[in-house]
Amino acid sequence: MSKTLMDIFSENPIPVFHVSSTRRQPMSQDCSPCRVSGLGVDLVSIPEMARTLSTVGERFVNRVFTQQELADAGDVAEVRLQRLSARFAAKEATIKALGMANAGINLQDIEVQRTAEDAPALRLHGRAARHAQALGIQDWAVSLSHDAEHAIAVVAIVHPRELTP
Amino acid sequence: MTATDRIRQAVREAVARHGRLTVDVMTLADDAPLYDLGLSSQHCVSILMALEAALDVELPDELLTRQTFSSIGRLVDALSQAGAAD
Numbered sequence: 001m002s003k004t005l006m007d008i009f010s011e012n013p014i015p016v017f018h019v020s021s022t023r024r025q026p027m028s029q030d031c032s033p034c035r036v037s038g039l040g041v042d043l044v045s046i047p048e049m050a051r052t053l054s055t056v057g058e059r060f061v062n063r064v065f066t067q068q069e070l071a072d073a074g075d076v077a078e079v080r081l082q083r084l085s086a087r088f089a090a091k092e093a094t095i096k097a098l099g100m101a102n103a104g105i106n107l108q109d110i111e112v113q114r115t116a117e118d119a120p121a122l123r124l125h126g127r128a129a130r131h132a133q134a135l136g137i138q139d140w141a142v143s144l145s146h147d148a149e150h151a152i153a154v155v156a157i158v159h160p161r162e163l164t165p
Numbered sequence: 166m167t168a169t170d171r172i173r174q175a176v177r178e179a180v181a182r183h184g185r186l187t188v189d190v191m192t193l194a195d196d197a198p199l200y201d202l203g204l205s206s207q208h209c210v211s212i213l214m215a216l217e218a219a220l221d222v223e224l225p226d227e228l229l230t231r232q233t234f235s236s237i238g239r240l241v242d243a244l245s246q247a248g249a250a251d
Binding site for chain 2: 042049052055056060064088092095102104107127
């Protein structure tokens, strides 16, 4: 019988970095190995994002991103576009990982922050935080990447896992 | 033209402009599955922003779901529910 990705993750706990909830510390320092119970990925077309910003830009930016995310994106146009695209991908990946597609989530309630080590970290607010809490989810991992054309984000829901003797 | 007709027209125009579908949105059935026709989450946000601006309404968080964007009819219902028909 073929294995799913979740089967593989369950059987082979992986060390997790770039983890944040309220602690914003690398998971590897306080919980390793971990069990992954949810996974989400999202790919954003950066030219499409540029088009969106040129047509519905101000409204889009103010509805989707937090003030901190906008500040983190900086003022250099090309870099800002890439960073906002990656953050948008992270928000969508989080919705997938937490199974919130029909939960009615304000995208500003899923915030990408930077840790002191300059790694991305997720912080949930409002309805998104309540949804995660209701599911017993306390920690998650996020990874972002981009090139000139695409931005991608992966979000994993992680749980502490007891070591077997 | 009724208020609902005006919303439906705005939805079709927004989906046609921002949905980047490969079909003629203006003649699409109200219940045609937009995700199956190529709609992405990135497009959904653009459509939402365009509709909120055009109809001077803001969809509440509880209506910002994948289901809301699944068809033209669902979008019309959500916008009507949010007060766009007033």
